Amino acid sequence: xxxxxxxxxxxxxxxxxxxxxxxxxxxxxxxxxxxxxxxxxxxxxxxxxxxxxxxxxxxxxxxxxxxxxxxxxxxxxxxxxxxxxxxxxxxxxxxxxxxxxxxxxxxxxxxxxxxxxxxxxxxxxxxxxxxxxxxxxxxxxxxxxxxxxxxxxxxxxxxxxxxxxxxxxxxxxxxxxxxxxxxxxxxxxxxxxxxxxxxxxx
Amino acid sequence: xxxxxxxxxxxxxxxxxxxxxxxxxxxxxxxxxxxxxxxxxxxxxxxxxxxxxxxxxxxxxxxxxxxxxxxxxxxxxxxxxxxxxxxxxxxxxxxxxxxxxxxxxxxxxxxxxxxxxxxxxxxxxxxxxxxxxxxxxxxxxxxxxxxxxxxxxxxxxxxxxxxxxxxxxxxxxxxxxxxxxxxxxxxxxxxxxxxxxxxxxxxxxxxxxxxxxxxxxxxxxxxxxxxxxxxxxxxxxxxxxxxxxxxxxxxxxxxxxxxxxxxxxxxxxxxxxxxxxxxxxxxxxxxxxxxxxxxxxxxxxxxxxxxxxxxxxxxxxxxxxxxxxxxxxxxxxxxxxxxxxxxxxxxxxxxxxxxxxxxxxxxxxxxxxxxxxxxxxxxxxxxxxxxxxxxx
Numbered sequence: 001x002x003x004x005x006x007x008x009x010x011x012x013x014x015x016x017x018x019x020x021x022x023x024x025x026x027x028x029x030x031x032x033x034x035x036x037x038x039x040x041x042x043x044x045x046x047x048x049x050x051x052x053x054x055x056x057x058x059x060x061x062x063x064x065x066x067x068x069x070x071x072x073x074x075x076x077x078x079x080x081x082x083x084x085x086x087x088x089x090x091x092x093x094x095x096x097x098x099x100x101x102x103x104x105x106x107x108x109x110x111x112x113x114x115x116x117x118x119x120x121x122x123x124x125x126x127x128x129x130x131x132x133x134x135x136x137x138x139x140x141x142x143x144x145x146x147x148x149x150x151x152x153x154x155x156x157x158x159x160x161x162x163x164x165x166x167x168x169x170x171x172x173x174x175x176x177x178x179x180x181x182x183x184x185x186x187x188x189x190x191x192x193x194x195x196x197x198x199x200x201x202x
Numbered sequence: 203x204x205x206x207x208x209x210x211x212x213x214x215x216x217x218x219x220x221x222x223x224x225x226x227x228x229x230x231x232x233x234x235x236x237x238x239x240x241x242x243x244x245x246x247x248x249x250x251x252x253x254x255x256x257x258x259x260x261x262x263x264x265x266x267x268x269x270x271x272x273x274x275x276x277x278x279x280x281x282x283x284x285x286x287x288x289x290x291x292x293x294x295x296x297x298x299x300x301x302x303x304x305x306x307x308x309x310x311x312x313x314x315x316x317x318x319x320x321x322x323x324x325x326x327x328x329x330x331x332x333x334x335x336x337x338x339x340x341x342x343x344x345x346x347x348x349x350x351x352x353x354x355x356x357x358x359x360x361x362x363x364x365x366x367x368x369x370x371x372x373x374x375x376x377x378x379x380x381x382x383x384x385x386x387x388x389x390x391x392x393x394x395x396x397x398x399x400x401x402x403x404x405x406x407x408x409x410x411x412x413x414x415x416x417x418x419x420x421x422x423x424x425x426x427x428x429x430x431x432x433x434x435x436x437x438x439x440x441x442x443x444x445x446x447x448x449x450x451x452x453x454x455x456x457x458x459x460x461x462x463x464x465x466x467x468x469x470x471x472x473x474x475x476x477x478x479x480x481x482x483x484x485x486x487x488x489x490x491x492x493x494x495x496x497x498x499x500x501x502x503x504x505x506x507x508x509x510x511x512x513x514x515x516x517x518x519x520x521x522x523x524x525x526x527x528x529x530x531x532x533x534x535x536x537x538x539x540x541x542x543x544x545x546x547x548x549x550x551x552x553x554x555x556x557x558x559x560x561x562x563x564x565x566x567x568x569x570x571x572x573x574x575x576x577x578x579x580x581x582x583x584x585x586x587x588x589x590x591x592x593x594x
Contacts, residue, residue, distance in 0.1 A: 038387075041401065047391045068465055073393035075465040126465075130497055132372040133365060133467040158469050159369060160485050161554050175488060177497050 053196030055188070058121065066137055068126060071195045075126035075134050076183060078193065085139075085166050086119060088152035096169040098179055104129075104169075106182035109199050115167045115182055117199060123185050124168045126155075130176040133159035155180075245322035250425045251435055252315040253418070255308050260411060262305040269295050272403035274359060274396040274462075284359035284399060285461040303447040309351050310453040311439060313476035316344060320511065324536060325525045327518060334515040339421040341512040343414060348508065350410040351476070353402040356394075360458030361468050367394045367402075369471075373484070376501040393464065452551075470553055478550025479543050480504045483569065485554055486562035503566065510573045517573055520580040529583030535572055542568035 054071045056078060061067055063082035068075050093099050101111055109117060116122050126134045135155040138145050145151040147163065155164040163171045168180030186199040217223045269291045273283040291298035320340075323329055329337035352370060356363045371394065375385045390397030448454040452475045457468045473481050484504040520528055525536070542565040549562045
């Protein structure tokens with residue numbers, strides 16, 4: 001290219017501006033093209049709608065017994081804790097990492113010593129707060145439980161060994177960081193619980 | 203013979219006049235113009251065998267897709283369709299059992315070959331300059347294969363399929379900021395469900411194989427063709443497929459012959475053998491550090507243990523080109539690493555207890571020390587000079 005050639009500076013600026021605008025438009029178009037594909041993988045309207053409350057009859061649940069129901073695809077446990085079982089919570093208070101459930105998930109009306117509305121009836125999402133396995137109930141005591149000599153009953157996660165007491169509070173030095181989640185629930189009379197609906201005015 | 207060759211040459215010339223066939227082959231793959239090293243040995247065989255198995259996986263996969271149904275809704279007997287269709291392949295499809303066992307055994311055999319291939323790469327320091335990019339492409343293939351086997355494992359919709367997906371997807375929720383949203387996006391639901399199975403099916407049969415093939419074309423510099431080794435390898439594979447297709451629960455876990463139950467985790471869960479070392483590392487980190495939960499450390503440790511191999515070209519400062527030329531410290535470190543890897547792999551298959559936890563923690567330490575201390579000990583080492591081969 002000859003050095004004495006004259007440049008049309010106006011045209012050159014126009015070209016640069018056009019190229020810049022074109023690149024911006026190109027990137028914007030590429031991003032806009034991605035959006036529908038990325039968004040198509042989010043939960044569908046159908047998946048979002050599948051969270052209806054579940055009604056459970058607990059009239060035949062005797063002290064010391066436990067039942068599991070499905071709510072939003074997850075296991076929800078209902079345990080009828082005997083007075084003796086409730087007594088163990090005082091002993092485990094010092095051994096759990098979040099005794100007052102400060103950083104754990106529960107409705108305000110369950111942020112208490114027993115983590116429940118009525119002290120005896122425990123309702124909890126049976127999903128370990130570590131990586132989402134469902135822990136196993138182990139209500140035997142001491143060595144017989146196969147966990148340790150001081151075991152007073154609770155839940156053991158088979159995946160990574162986290163343990164919870166009878167209020168779903170996680171023991172110290174385990175992989176799970178938080179206590180088991182308590183779902184919103186309310187009583188419908190004495191014998192029925194509706195899981196997934198808040199207790200109002202509590 | 204020569205006439206056939208001339209005719210073939212004529213055909214290639216005819217095509218080359220019309221499309222850039224030969225030029226594409228030469229530019230797109232390195233198979234055509236890359237000289238193989240002179241010292242190709244037995245250890246160089248595993249990469250080629252892995253390609254053979256990968257092709258077998260593609261072919262068996264095509265036939266399995268003809269009968270498999272990625273659908274979690276229940277049939278009239280109350281069994282998820284996906285689980286039932288795998289049982290149907292095993293029992294009712296003519297030769298279906300063979301195709302399925304070829305595919306499930308093939309996955310494990312492929313991972314065995316990939317691990318041996320990686321081990322030989324460390325033995326011969328093949329990742330050193332100027333082959334860093336080949337090594338990184340190879341690592342991308344390793345991670346891609348891990349992802350491919352992971353999504354493939356969900357297909358039978360058995361108990362371990364379900365819970366393995368549950369645990370590993372939840373592991374991503376630990377990543378800071380977008381972790382939780384990312385897991386919901388990845389599942390397409392708030393729990394592992396039909397949406398998850400369908401997208402994993404799509405990844406398993408289209409997206410990941412396409413990506414793996416593309417990576418493979420750019421990674422493979424040469425192949426080894428030795429019919430004796432191929433025959434020996436095939437005999438071993440066929441023996442496993444016919445006599446021990448489940449390999450005592452290591453290739454196909456017994457709990458996975460039970461249909462998925464989202465409400466109950468099996469008493470003992472473990473991933474398949476090729477992931478158990480990383481799984482052990484996840485379980486062994488139980489201390490919070492620098493005000494970060496043990497949970498996040500465990501997850502970071504698990505991902506780091508798989509990705510750290512990619513750093514080898516920059517960690518290995520030794521000048522020896524093969525293990526023979528390397529000094530005693532490197533040999534000892536590599537031996538310790540192999541023992542730690544094997545021990546972690548075993549520990550990941552069994553339930554944990556305090557003694558095993560301690561052992562896993564020691565092995566996790568050795569695992570990371572092998573990599574992170576390598577710049578120090580590989581420099582300290584006195585390489586054995588070997589008549590101009592090792593010395594530069």
